[in-house]
Amino acid sequence: MNRFSATSKRFGEHIAEWSIRIVASLSILVIFLIFVFVFREAAGLFSGAQRSQAAAEAAASASATPADHEQDVYNPDEETDSAATTSPSNANDQDVYNPDATIEEPAPAAASTATPEEAPQASKSLWEQLTGSIWQPVSEDPKFGLIPLFIGTTKTTIVAIVIGAPLGILAALYTAFFASPRVRNIVKPTIELLAGFPSVVIGFFCLTIVATFLQDVLGTAFRLNALVGGFGLSLAVIPLVYSIAEESLTAVPRSLREASLALGSTEWQTAYRVMLPAAAPGVFAAVLLGVGRAFGETMIALMATGNAAMKTWSVFEPARTFAATIGSEMGEVVWGSEHYGILFLLGSMLFLFSFGLNAVTELYVKSRLIKKFQGK
Amino acid sequence: MAKETSIKARTQTFSFFYGQKQALFDINIDMHENRVTAFIGPSGCGKSTFLRSINRMNDLIESTKHTGLMEVDGVDVYGSDVDVVTLRRRIGMVFQKSTPFPKSIFENITYGLTLTGKKSKSELEEVVESSLRRAALWEEVKDRLHHSALGLSGGQQQRLCIARAVSVNPEILLMDEPCSALDPISTGKVEELITQLKDQYTIVLVTHNMQQAARVSDYTGFFLMGKLIEFDRTRTIFTSPSKKETEDYITGRFG
Numbered sequence A: 001m002n003r004f005s006a007t008s009k010r011f012g013e014h015i016a017e018w019s020i021r022i023v024a025s026l027s028i029l030v031i032f033l034i035f036v037f038v039f040r041e042a043a044g045l046f047s048g049a050q051r052s053q054a055a056a057e058a059a060a061s062a063s064a065t066p067a068d069h070e071q072d073v074y075n076p077d078e079e080t081d082s083a084a085t086t087s088p089s090n091a092n093d094q095d096v097y098n099p100d101a102t103i104e105e106p107a108p109a110a111a112s113t114a115t116p117e118e119a120p121q122a123s124k125s126l127w128e129q130l131t132g133s134i135w136q137p138v139s140e141d142p143k144f145g146l147i148p149l150f151i152g153t154t155k156t157t158i159v160a161i162v163i164g165a166p167l168g169i170l171a172a173l174y175t176a177f178f179a180s181p182r183v184r185n186i187v188k189p190t191i192e193l194l195a196g197f198p199s200v201v202i203g204f205f206c207l208t209i210v211a212t213f214l215q216d217v218l219g220t221a222f223r224l225n226a227l228v229g230g231f232g233l234s235l236a237v238i239p240l241v242y243s244i245a246e247e248s249l250t251a252v253p254r255s256l257r258e259a260s261l262a263l264g265s266t267e268w269q270t271a272y273r274v275m276l277p278a279a280a281p282g283v284f285a286a287v288l289l290g291v292g293r294a295f296g297e298t299m300i301a302l303m304a305t306g307n308a309a310m311k312t313w314s315v316f317e318p319a320r321t322f323a324a325t326i327g328s329e330m331g332e333v334v335w336g337s338e339h340y341g342i343l344f345l346l347g348s349m350l351f352l353f354s355f356g357l358n359a360v361t362e363l364y365v366k367s368r369l370i371k372k373f374q375g376k
Numbered sequence B: 001m002a003k004e005t006s007i008k009a010r011t012q013t014f015s016f017f018y019g020q021k022q023a024l025f026d027i028n029i030d031m032h033e034n035r036v037t038a039f040i041g042p043s044g045c046g047k048s049t050f051l052r053s054i055n056r057m058n059d060l061i062e063s064t065k066h067t068g069l070m071e072v073d074g075v076d077v078y079g080s081d082v083d084v085v086t087l088r089r090r091i092g093m094v095f096q097k098s099t100p101f102p103k104s105i106f107e108n109i110t111y112g113l114t115l116t117g118k119k120s121k122s123e124l125e126e127v128v129e130s131s132l133r134r135a136a137l138w139e140e141v142k143d144r145l146h147h148s149a150l151g152l153s154g155g156q157q158q159r160l161c162i163a164r165a166v167s168v169n170p171e172i173l174l175m176d177e178p179c180s181a182l183d184p185i186s187t188g189k190v191e192e193l194i195t196q197l198k199d200q201y202t203i204v205l206v207t208h209n210m211q212q213a214a215r216v217s218d219y220t221g222f223f224l225m226g227k228l229i230e231f232d233r234t235r236t237i238f239t240s241p242s243k244k245e246t247e248d249y250i251t252g253r254f255g
C-alpha cells in the first residue's frame, strides 16, 4: 500500500451501492419476465404443438395442486354463463379463469381444449380470422376480427390527442412564459393534480356528466361514443403532455428569450418562434408519450367509449379499444383457449407499440437535441 | 476630438431598484448621437443594470422599479404611451454571452425582420449579406448560411449576434461586454466594427477592458457601487480624471 492507494469506501456506501444495483436488476428482470410471459401466452396461438404441450403440463400441475382448482368459476355476469354453455371446453370447471390460481401456471385445460373447439375453425387460417371485421369472441361461432378493435383504438386515440396535445402544450406555454408567478403557482399544481386522478374517477365523470352534456349539445344517437371516450382519455393525456412540455420549455435558456425580446418581438412571437422550436424535441416527446397513454389507458376507455366493437370511423359511434378489450374480457376468458391466446396477442401488440413509441421518442429526441445544440 | 453631436438619449436623476435593493443612484448622463459611450467600473457596480434600463429589459425581472427620467429622442421610455416592443425594435442589444437561436445562420439574421411581417426572399438575402458583412462575418459563413448557427465558434457566434442586432437597423446599439469571451483577433474585429457602426448608430458599450474603452469610445462613464462617479470625454477620463476614485481605478490601484 502506498499513500496513493484508494481510500477504502465506507461500509454504508457499499450497502447503498449494492441495494441500488439489486433494485435496478430486479426491475429489469420484472420487465423481462412480463415480456416473456405475455409473448409466450400469445405464441401458443401460432403453434398447435406448443399448445398441446402446455396442456400436458397443465394436466400435470393440475393434479399436483388440486386445491387451487376447487374454487368455483369466476363469474361476474351473465355473459360468462352463456360462454360456459356455448363453449364445450367449459364443461370442466377448472378451465375457467381462476383468480386464486398462480399466474405462472399454464392453463389447466387438459385435453378438452385441443379437440372439439378447434374443429370448426380449422378451415380458416389464423390470419384470416384476425383480419376479419367482427369481434365476437363469445358465441357459437366465435369471431376474432381485430379490425374493429384497431379502428376503435385508433379513433379514440386520435380524438384524445387532437384534444389533449394542443391544450397541454398551450397550457405549458402559458405557465412557462405568460402567467404571473402567482397564477403559475396555482395553475401548474392543479393540472399536475389531474395526473394523479384515478382513471376510474375520470371514466365515471365522462360516463355520467360529459356523455349527457355532449349528447344534449350534439344530439348524437349513442350516448357513449368515441368522442366521449376520447375526451376522457384526453383528461389523462393533458397533464402528461403538459408537465413534460412545460419542463422542456422552461429548460430553454432564459438568454434566448431575452435575445428575442430585445430584437423587438412580442412575448407571443418569442414563445412561438423561438422557445417552442428550441423545446421541440421535448414537446414532441410529450405528445408521443401522450399517444402511448391514450393507447394503453384501460379504465376510461372501458367506461366512456360505449365499448362496442364497431367497424366505423365515426367518432359519434361507440368504440372498443385493445386495452379495454383485454380489461373487460381477460377476467372471464377460458384459460388456454384461442380467445385467451388472442387477448395475449393484443397485450403483446400494446406492449410492442408502446415499446416502439418510447424507442422512437428516445432516438428522435436524442438525434434532434444533438443536431440542435451542437449544430451538426 | 470630434465636435458635439445632438443628444440621443439621456437620464436625469435615474435610480433603479431590485426589490428593496437600490442598484443605481441618481444617474445623469447624456449619450450623443453617432458617438460611442463606454461605461467602466468594477463588477456589480450597475453597468448592466443601467444598459438594460435603456431598452427596458429590466421589465422582465420581477419587482423592479425606477425613479427619475430615462429619455430617448426626448421621449420618456417609461412613459405610459410607449410601446415597449417598438422601443426595443429601435434599440438593439448585444449580450455579454452570445445568444444565437437554435436555427440556421440565415434564420438568425432574418428573425428580427420577419417579426414585422413577411418579406420577399431577395430582400431577406440582401439584408443577410449586408448585416453579415457589417459584422465582418460574411466571408467566413457565406457558404453555410443554412447550417445551424450553433456550429459556429464562440467568436463567430458573437459577431452573428451583432449582425442580428444591426439587421433591423436600430438607432441605438447597446453592447454589454461584447468581447469578454473573444480572442484578441475577434476582439479587434468587433472593435473595428464598433468604430464603423458609429457612423449610423448611437453606441453604448459596457466593457471591463480599459484599453478597449480608450480605443473605441468618445465618452466614458465610471460607475462605482451604483453611482456615476465621473462622466466625460474619454480622453479626459484617461489622461486627467478629476476624481480620485476614477484615477485609482484606471491606473489599476483599485478593483
Ligand SMILES: Nc1ncnc2c1ncn2[C@@H]1O[C@H](COP(=O)(O)OP(=O)(O)OP(=O)(O)O)[C@@H](O)[C@H]1O
Pocket (backbone or CB within 6 Å): B018, B021, B023, B041, B042, B043, B044, B045, B046, B047, B048, B049, B050, B061
Ligand atoms: N436580477 C437581479 N436581481 C437582484 N439584484 C440584481 C439583479 N441583477 C443585478 N443585481 C444586482 O445589482 C447590482 C448591479 O448589477 P449589474 O449586473 O448591473 O452589475 P455590472 O456592473 O454589470 O457587473 P458585471 O461587470 O459583473 O457585469 C449588483 O449588486 C447585483 O447583485
Ligand SMILES: [Mg+2]
Pocket (backbone or CB within 6 Å): B047, B048, B049, B176
Ligand atoms: Mg454586467
